[in-house]
Structures are given as C-alpha cells and as structure tokens.
Amino acid sequence: MAAETGTPTTLTLKSNDDELFSVAESAAILSVTIRNMVEDGCAGGVIPLDNVDGKTLASVITYMNGISAIPADEEKKKSYRDKFLSDKDFETLADMVLAANYLNMSCLMDAVSAKIAQVMEKKSVGWVRRKFGIENDYTPEEEAAVKEEHKWTFEGVETDDDN
C-alpha cells in the first residue's frame, strides 16, 4: 500500500528465521542499533536482524509500540514495563535480554536484567544453581576456598536452604 503524505514511516524488520514485521519508525528507533541504520540511510528495504528470532522479535515490537505510546511519564512507563514482563518465564527473559543487548535498547535491557536479578534475590547458592541448572564444577576444596574468601557474604543470610 502506498504511503500517504503525513502517515508515519514504517520500517520492515526481518528476524533470523525469516519472519517479516512492520513497525513504525518512531517506535523502532528505541533501538539504537536500528536508529543508527536509519540515520545512515540503510533502512530503505528490509532490516535483517540476524541475532533475533521471530518469536522474540514479535515480543520486542509489542514492547516498542507499547512504551512509545506512553508520553514522557516515567512512572507510567515503569508500570507498563512491569506489566509487560510480569508473565514471562526465564527462557523468554533470556531471549529478550539478548535481543535488547543486540538491539541496544537500554530501557528494556535494564528492565529485563532487573527482572532476572529479582529471581536471584535472597536465594541461596544451591537454590540459584537448581533454578537455572548451573552445574557446580568446583571440587569441594575449591568451593570451600571461594566461600572462605567471601565469608562475609554468608553471614546472617536468611535463605531457604543452607547450601
């Protein structure tokens, strides 16, 4: 469809699994990576985003549209971000944080990182290992030495397990 005069410019983004997405330029330039491409005039055709899959890109675009529709009101933006991330599982958050990192979107990057950090808050080492499936490759002696080095971080810790 031909763009009428005055209608906002639309960009076409392509995910690494060849899905195409249309998004208003004003929303897409929340990504510094995309903004640089637009400013350099490389955004004429389709913008390939080689590090982002279609599912994640769809989610990022929902966020771009949602947050750019909110006027300059930090509180409202924050509550939008909280709501946007509230139902995401860790796998999705990991995809999002990588996409935000690649697209250079600091506000999304901060929000997702904070959300992941929240999962680790006030949790024991053992709980975090299990939650994220982190394999403990220390020998017992090595682990004891690291613990001893940072002994103060285990003082007065109220966690749900002692490990």
Place this chain on the structure above:
Amino acid sequence: MDRISELPNDVLRKILYFLSQKEATRTSVLSKQWRYIWCTRPNLDFTYTPPSREDGYYYRVRGRNRENKKKFLTIVDNTLQRYHDQDVCVEEFHLSTSLGNLDYESVPFLEKWSPVLKNTGTKKFHLSILSEHCPGRVELPPVVFGSESLQLLHVERFLLDEKSIERLVPLKHLKSLTLQRVSIKDEVILRKIISNCPSIEILDVHGILSFKRLKVVNDLRSLKKLKFYFDLLGRKSDEELCSIEIHHPSLETINISNGNILLNNGAHFFSLKDLKLAGVESSLCHLSSCEFPSLENLEFFYCDGLKGIRVFIDAPNMVYFEYSGNFVPSISIATFSKEWESCICISCTPSNEVPLFFVQLKEMLELLSQSKIYLDVDRLPYSNNYIIPENNIHINGRDGDKYVVVENLNILFLSYSFPSSLNGFLSICRPRYVGEFPYYDNEGDSWAMEVTERLWKILTEEKEAREDNKNLDQFKNNELWWFRDLEEVKLEVCHSNRDEWHATTLSELPNCDRSEFDRTRFALKWRET
C-alpha cells in the same frame, strides 16, 4: 552449558548490577565460570550500620563496633583494590558508613578511596555518613567535601566548621546534598559549600544553624528541591529567625520550617509545584506579587507572617491548599482549577475576639468558596454566647449573599459553649457534613458519644421544639435564624474498612458493631437560598 551461564558477560554484569553487594559477590560460588564476574559489575554498594543505642550503652558496644567496622572497611578496601588492579571502572560507588569521634580507622580509608574514585572516573559516588555521637559533637572530616566524584552526599549529626571545608573542591557532579541534624555556626560555611555545587538539584538542610541570613547563590540552574528546617533548640524567644533568600526559577519544591523567606517582588516561579511554609514570622506580603503558574500544593503551618495582611496568590493550577494556625488569615487564590480542595485547621488562642473571629472566618471561606472546603476547628475562646445576629453576617452590605458551602465541618472540642459555638459556625457557612467523630477509641467512647448526642439534640430535637413553639424568644429575635434553612438532618456511621457511610439514628447507634463502624457524622440538607 545452562542458559544463564551462556549469556555474554556484558549481560551478566548488567544482571548483577541489580543485586546487593552481598548477593552479587556470593555468585562467585556458583561455578568456575562465575568466579570473577561479580568483580566486574559496574557498581559497588557497601553499607555499615553501627549498633544502635537499643543494643546497649555505647561503651558496651564500642568494642564490637570497632571490630565490625574494621572488618567492613577492609572488605571495601580489598574490593576497590581488586577493581583498581583489574583496571575495571567503578561507575557507581555507594558507601554508607558511620564515624566515631576521632575515628582513626575510618578517616584514612576515606582519604585513600577518594582519589582512587576520582582517577578511575567514578561519576556516581553516593556517600552517606553518620556520626556515632550526639548531633554536633563530631567534626566532619575535611576529606568528605574534598571528594570530587560525589553525586549524592548525605551527612548526619556532624558539626560543620571551617576545618570541615578546608579542602572543599568544586563538586561538579553533586546533585543531591542532605545535611541532617547538623550544626553550623557560620553562614559562610554553608554558602561556600553550596556555591561549589553548580549542578545541585536537591538541597535539604536540617539542623541548628546559628546565623541570621542565608543567600542561596544565584547560579544554581538545576536546583529543583529546596528544604530548610531550622532547629530552634536553645533559641531565645525574641531572637530573630534566619532569613533565606530564594529566587531560583528552576525550583519545583520549596519547604521552609522556622525560617523567614525573602523573595524578590514580582518573582516568577515557573516550575514551582509545592510550596510549604511553617513557622515563618516575617511578613509574607511579597507572595502577592509573585507568579506561580505551576503551583499545585500550597501549605501554611502556623505562619505569623500572614498576620494583619491580605495575601493574593496567583496560581492557575491549584490542587490543594492547606492552612493551619491560631488566627484567621486573609488569603485569596486566583486559579483556573475546576476541582481543588482547601483544608483549614484553626486552633484559637484565648485572645481571639469571638464575633470578629466569625466575621473573619466567613470572609476567608468566601475567598476560598471555589474550592471544596474542609474546616477543622480545634479550640475556641471560651464564651457562652456565639450568637451572631443575621444582619452582622451580611458584611459589606452584600445582602442576599449565598452562604459558603463547606464540605465538612469538624469540631474537635467539647465545652460548655459547644451549642453556641456550633451556632456560630452554622451562622456563617452551610456544611454538608458535621463530623467526623471517632466513634470508638481506647479511652472509651464517652467523648464521641457525648458530642454525637449533643449535636443530635441541637440539630433535631431543638429544631423541632423551635418549630413547634415559634414564640420562643430567641427564635423570634432571629438569633438562631439558621434553623429555618436547615431542612433535614441525618446521622451517619462509617464502616471502617470500606469507607462507606450508612444512615442510622441515635437510638440504633449503641447497637452498631464497634469493630466495624468507627466514625459518625451528621449529613445536613439546607434549603436553597
């Protein structure tokens, strides 16, 4: 490898940024890959809390305090050293600690860290430093105001003197300066500090400031919030308050307690949203010449500076006005706001002259009649005759005036003169509600019940009696003339959790479940005049 450990280090650093220092450091135990990520995150955040007085007398905890603090300082020092050795920039450094008198251990560390932070390019140094002794007993060490990287500084309970600022440098990153319960003898000290903070946004000073005048330097272009609380401890009653000169158009909040303010005539406060003045003694007449295009909240708390003057406030965007004091001021507010509130809380002194009080109060209510008015009265001078003749109330010859509608009238006292004081208020305004009386309190409910019963008697029984017997002298003399406009009276009780009001009667009231209902009020319906 698991999903989280696969994330690039940049991303992991960002995640760790949002954890406390303890939690971030603890991730080193997760696995070999996590061993050193914690000490590359861009921020460090250390807090030491000294034992409080509840933990025992100071001398009993002194030894433990010294030992704990030494351990704390060593951890901070080792961590900073590690960053320095690895050449990792500490972008943000938050340190919250305490100092004892002649603290030979802490001060050298501060002396050591300050240049390290400067050299590694730290832009956000937040320092919160608390004296372990009574306010004013410990001098603030000069290193504090010599730390160039400071972005936020909170100083509590220190004495600030010439020595404290002998190494003062331009603090070009400093955005927020809080001086809590400090003592400063000379204005020059505070002025020098402020004039070295060109980017400051928040200035919050509270303490014993024994000087008479303070000029907040001109070129603070970013100053948004200004709060001064002058502690009047040890002040002689006739001593003049400190005067503070304010004129920064960037200000959004001004909050002055127990000081006088000097404003330029005709000053424009373009951004000011909040203005709170408490205990201001010098005349506030210059407020009338200022413009407050953004002002939303205006509060006066016991300001003698409003006595004997008329104040006109030009504030097109008013949301909330509050006045508390022991006299009735004359304040009018010019605004375009359609919905705004006024809360007036008057606590009279015995010197108030009763008829004049009601005439002044009526004038004040008329000036605020565009707002939703809440009127609280705590104490009135004793008099058993508050009867205001109707022709005295129509002052300035404005006959046929509509009475000012007051959303709620709350009378917080009970005395012999209660019926006649109520009479005074109902002669000058038309409250939609009278109350709210706490229905139940720990000391039993006698007070609330007594007020409710008395009001019930006055508002309903007496009204009926008067209407039945119109020959009663007072009624004939028009002394309780407001009765004729009172069409209906309903007693209501409030559900404490739901903030809902239900109609009730005096005889039903004792049957209400007191754990559910906690306040009563009277809803008054007035004849349209």
